[in-house]
Amino acid sequence: MCQYSTAYLKLQAVSLLNKMHLQAEICSSNGKTRISVSVPPTRSDILHARDLAEDIAIAYGYNNVPKSKPKCVTMGGRQPLNLFSDKIRAEVARAGYMEVLTFVLCSHEENFEMLNRTDDRSKTVIIANPRTSEFEVHFSQAYSLPWCSLFPYCFPDESSFESELIFEVGDVVTLNSSNEVGASNNRRLAALYCNRVSGFEEIMGLVDSIVKVVRADHVKFDKNYYAPTNEPEFFPKRQCKIVMKGGKEVGYLGVVHAEVHLSSYS
Numbered sequence: 001m002c003q004y005s006t007a008y009l010k011l012q013a014v015s016l017l018n019k020m021h022l023q024a025e026i027c028s029s030n031g032k033t034r035i036s037v038s039v040p041p042t043r044s045d046i047l048h049a050r051d052l053a054e055d056i057a058i059a060y061g062y063n064n065v066p067k068s069k070p071k072c073v074t075m076g077g078r079q080p081l082n083l084f085s086d087k088i089r090a091e092v093a094r095a096g097y098m099e100v101l102t103f104v105l106c107s108h109e110e111n112f113e114m115l116n117r118t119d120d121r122s123k124t125v126i127i128a129n130p131r132t133s134e135f136e137v138h139f140s141q142a143y144s145l146p147w148c149s150l151f152p153y154c155f156p157d158e159s160s161f162e163s164e165l166i167f168e169v170g171d172v173v174t175l176n177s178s179n180e181v182g183a184s185n186n187r188r189l190a191a192l193y194c195n196r197v198s199g200f201e202e203i204m205g206l207v208d209s210i211v212k213v214v215r216a217d218h219v220k221f222d223k224n225y226y227a228p229t230n231e232p233e234f235f236p237k238r239q240c241k242i243v244m245k246g247g248k249e250v251g252y253l254g255v256v257h258a259e260v261h262l263s264s265y266s
Contacts, residue, residue, distance in 0.1 A: 010035055016059035017052065081187055085169050088189060091213050095206050097165040097191060104170070105135035116232040116259045123174045125183050138173040165202075167191040189251075200238060203253045207242060220245040233260050 010026055013035055017024035023038040039046045046052065057065075089099060105127065112119045125138045168190050176184040191206055193199035204226075211221055222245050229241040229252055239254025 007033075013056055016056045019059045020055040022046075022052070022055065085187055087213070088210065089169050091210060092167045092169075092189070092191060092206065095165075095209060097167040097206070100166050100168055102168060102170075103135065105130075105138055107134050108136045111137050111140060114260065116257055125173045125175060139170075140172055140174050163193070163195040163199075165191075165193055198238070198255050200253075200255055207251070207253060211242075229254075233257055 010033065014024045014026060017035075017037060021040065022043065023040070025036055026033055027036045028034075037052055046055075093099065108119070108124075108126075111117075111124065124140045127136055127138075130136045170188065170190075171185045172188050173183050173185055175182060189210075191203060193202045211225065215221065222243075225243055226240045227243045229239055230236065231239055231241075231252055231254065233256065234252075234254030235257050239252065241249050242251040242253070243249055
């Protein structure tokens with residue numbers, strides 16, 4: 001394969017970017033040469049430097065890239081997080097819960113006021129230009145999906161009060177300055193038990209079952225992994241948090257407070 005100088009490759013990259021209607025030029029700063037690219041407003045699909053690299057590849061032509069055998073043999077497989085999530089889904093389903101799929105976005109009111117919480121502006125990822133007031137922020141609860149989004153699936157008719165057991169496994173997004181994009185995704189499990197009477201022991205039984213399944217050498221729990229907590233969406237002294245060995249909090253549960261939206265159905 002021919003070897004080209006760095007300066008020649010940069011000139012080629014600038015030419016290919018201009019071919020894709022992107023204003024590119026070589027500029028120097030602090031003794032280093034860089035490629036400066038101005039993205040027009042018509043290219044709203046350009047979000048990252050990787051998108052520019054993709055445009056260079058398209059302009060060059062994928063068929064023009066020389067074929068070569070990989071130096072190592074790899075096998076495709078599922079992401080460990082997705083595989084673990086499916087196992088958790090199966091375990092919760094065997095406990096009698098029905099899975100639901102909700103929107104990944106919600107309104108600011110659903111994420112805070114309806115959960116009897118206040119917005120401290122430290123974790124919430126807010127959409128800059130939401131198309132509707134119902135999709136203003138991303139779920140940002142610390143340990144579980146905002147189960148307020150699960151309430152509409154329970155007792156849609158006030159005359160029906162049969163017990164409901166539903167759950168969801170999905171991602172929450174929180175602000176994280178250490179990440180390049182300023183936020184991080186975290187996979188969480190939310191489960192909801194609805195009935196005429198409190199189902200605190202029902203949820204505790206589900207948690208005990210999950211803890212037994214996920215125990216491993218690197219996932220350690222003490223004999224008693226429940227600790228008192230004071231979350232505003234639960235009744236006082238009718239809630240607790242789940243703590244791993246070493247004090248790391250991994251979840252919480254409790255009886256929904258009367259001031260939480262739709263709590264009269266739970």
